[in-house]
Amino acid sequence: MAHPSLQLRLSQKLALAPQLQQAIRLLQLNRIELRDYIQELVDENPLLDHEQDVSTEEQERTEVSLESEMAETRQAEEGQGQDDQDYPSDDYDPDQWQTGSEPEQWSDSPAWTDDFSERQIADSSSASLREHLLAQIRLAHFSELDAAIAAAIVYALDDDGFLTDEITEIRTSLLPEVLVEDDEIIAVLHRVQRLEPVGVASRSTGECIVIQLRAQPAGTAGRDLALRLAKDHLDLIAANDYEEMLRRTGASSESLKQALELIRGLEPRPGARFDNRRDEYLVPDVYVRLDGDEWVTTLSPDSNPSLRLNKYYVSLLRKSGGKDAEYLRGRLQEARWLLSSLELRNRTLLKVSQCIVDTQKGFLADGEIAMKPLILKEVSERVGVHESTVSRATTRKYMLTPRGIYELKYFFSSHVRTISGGQVSATATKARIQILIENEPPGQPLSDQEISELLSEIGILVARRTVAKYRESQGIGSSSERRRAYRRNVNF
Numbered sequence: 001m002a003h004p005s006l007q008l009r010l011s012q013k014l015a016l017a018p019q020l021q022q023a024i025r026l027l028q029l030n031r032i033e034l035r036d037y038i039q040e041l042v043d044e045n046p047l048l049d050h051e052q053d054v055s056t057e058e059q060e061r062t063e064v065s066l067e068s069e070m071a072e073t074r075q076a077e078e079g080q081g082q083d084d085q086d087y088p089s090d091d092y093d094p095d096q097w098q099t100g101s102e103p104e105q106w107s108d109s110p111a112w113t114d115d116f117s118e119r120q121i122a123d124s125s126s127a128s129l130r131e132h133l134l135a136q137i138r139l140a141h142f143s144e145l146d147a148a149i150a151a152a153i154v155y156a157l158d159d160d161g162f163l164t165d166e167i168t169e170i171r172t173s174l175l176p177e178v179l180v181e182d183d184e185i186i187a188v189l190h191r192v193q194r195l196e197p198v199g200v201a202s203r204s205t206g207e208c209i210v211i212q213l214r215a216q217p218a219g220t221a222g223r224d225l226a227l228r229l230a231k232d233h234l235d236l237i238a239a240n241d242y243e244e245m246l247r248r249t250g251a252s253s254e255s256l257k258q259a260l261e262l263i264r265g266l267e268p269r270p271g272a273r274f275d276n277r278r279d280e281y282l283v284p285d286v287y288v289r290l291d292g293d294e295w296v297t298t299l300s301p302d303s304n305p306s307l308r309l310n311k312y313y314v315s316l317l318r319k320s321g322g323k324d325a326e327y328l329r330g331r332l333q334e335a336r337w338l339l340s341s342l343e344l345r346n347r348t349l350l351k352v353s354q355c356i357v358d359t360q361k362g363f364l365a366d367g368e369i370a371m372k373p374l375i376l377k378e379v380s381e382r383v384g385v386h387e388s389t390v391s392r393a394t395t396r397k398y399m400l401t402p403r404g405i406y407e408l409k410y411f412f413s414s415h416v417r418t419i420s421g422g423q424v425s426a427t428a429t430k431a432r433i434q435i436l437i438e439n440e441p442p443g444q445p446l447s448d449q450e451i452s453e454l455l456s457e458i459g460i461l462v463a464r465r466t467v468a469k470y471r472e473s474q475g476i477g478s479s480s481e482r483r484r485a486y487r488r489n490v491n492f
Contacts, residue, residue, distance in 0.1 A: 023341040028392040051306035129274040149188040161200040161271025175388040197270040222258030284400035286353045368431040373415035419459045445482040
């Protein structure tokens with residue numbers, strides 16, 4: 001029989017005010033998303049209005065009025081000619097649906113066009129992997145906390161559906177409003193990996209295949225052997241070394257054949273079938289220009305939309321009472337919160353951008369080889385905000401520089417030690433590796449070890465494995481692959 005007992009538990013909870021929640025949301029939106037979000041709020045809130053030039057409004061009203069008069073004239077002319085017809089016309093005339101009493105409904109865009117271009121008939125209904133997963137999370141029985149963690153995991157996936165961020169990075173991105181431990185994130189990660197497509201959010205190809213195999217029915221032929229192969233001998237499967245797999249597993253030829261057929265029927269890239277690579281137009285949120293000897297940052301005009309309070313509804317609030325006044329007061333408070341949050345967002349984004357520019361003046365002047373190491377914590381300390389705030393301010397935001405347009409995240413990179421005890425940016429090190437390979441003797445490509453030694457001669461300490469990693473990230477082949485390419489070019 002259970003006895004009643006008294007227990008004390010200490011837990012941390014953070015309650016965010018609605019205004020702070022809105023400020024956080026606005027900060028993580030890029031320029032296009034911000035425009036759409038503000039338009040949605042303006043449509044819902046009668047106390048919010050866009051500021052427009054009065055002369056422009058009058059000109060638009062004049063144009064609409066003239067178009068309406070022209071429509072009425074055409075209707076009258078067609079009405080006179082209809083008496084001579086014995087049958088109705090099969091031609092669709094958009095003018096017959098316009099009336100002089102409703103000029104604001106006039107549209108100069110035709111409702112039908114004969115231009116059946118590929119752009120018009122293309123099927124754009126297919127959802128991306130991110131949209132597909134977020135929809136499942138909303139429908140699944142996730143708690144509010146687990147849903148927030150799952151969304152952070154989804155946003156950290158690459159186009160192939162693999163989780164590229166470390167667990168600690170995901171935990172940092174959730175701060176300060178969500179306080180969790182690594183174990184909680186891993187528990188939610190396992191649930192996300194069982195969503196459709198199974199194996200999404202895996203951290204390697206082997207893990208992805210193992211998850212898909214475990215989702216197979218227990219009696220599936222070859223399942224147990226396939227799990228052993230995926231866990232311990234994935235390299236042999238990639239090399240198609242059939243004899244070595246037989247020797248290491250001790251399985252029969254028939255059993256191994258069943259297991260391999262089962263593995264080959266799986267999807268090693270769970271996000272491949274989704275339309276994740278749609279063309280995107282990069283719109284800068286921040287502009288950088290050289291003013292004398294100083295680099296100056298300015299925000300895009302769209303980042304500061306011209307909003308104002310609707311004077312009519314503000315005056316109506318003073319005159320009304322009861323439920324109407326209560327409703328208008330709530331909307332007025334929401335409008336003021338939005339204006340305040342927009343000002344805070346722009347101020348934070350401008351400070352963070354200027355801090356990045358001040359650090360990376362060398363890059364703006366001389367390119368990647370002059371890039372300096374920079375991390376989120378360094379910017380957060382200099383700007384005086386939380387590290388997660390810097391992360392939100394730099395995610396999916398773009399900066400237009402004289403050297404091109406770059407995501408703000410591009411300017412952050414790890415460092416490589418130097419012989420003198422200093423630091424060199426990993427981006428600058430990659431640029432030096434590329435220069436060395438571009439200038440290597442034809443037919444005698446430099447090995448990773450030789451590149452490491454050449455870098456050490458100029459004071460940069462880079463291990464051979466690090467050189468290989470940087471080289472592969474730039475899509476450059478190994479020395480043997482480059483040697484074969486040289487030979488093919490000579491023979492050609």
